[in-house]
Amino acid sequence: MASVQQDIPQLDRLIHEKLRLGIVSALAAAPTLTFSNLKKLLDTTDGNLSVHARKLEEAGYIVCEKSFEGRVPKSEYKLTADGKKALERYLDHMEALVRAMRGPRV
Template sequence: MPEDVLDPVIHATARLRVVATLAALAEGDELSFPKLQKVLDMTAGNLSTHLRKLEDAGYVRVTKTHVGRTPATYLALTPRGRQAFEEYTAALTSLLRGAAS
């Protein structure tokens, strides 16, 4: 199996954690930036950097809004991101099964 079967955008450890966390949400649900930051125990800057790469790939939707006068950012996987994660996990499972043979 070629190395490039695993999506390099998702394969980075931090981005894999982000995508896996967002994939656990029901389709259409969102998670606030501070909540995701707390769940993943990442700095705001590090999380922002990885979210930008995922957003640029079309995998994550970032919605910036206000709650009252306070800025708020919400995150969700796009359908493309959900599909990419499903393909990533299938490829990883296949790779691991092949390695166990």
């Protein structure tokens, strides 16, 4: 059992939370997304999205560029290189768990 645990990468609890995983996954599929796009795509509230996006920003997984279109504020998010690596590690972890749970194939 010890060898199985050594083969499984450490779970990134920051990404594991449902909404944060949704944000990172959406940004992996699109070069940039606005706050409004993410909110609609993830079917969440302004406050919930803000809190989770800020945690990902603080970790360096996403960046937010703020601008104005006319007088309307616009927040645009992008996945960073560290965010891409973190998502890849997370997916590797999930794949390792699936392999461990299924056991050896015959």
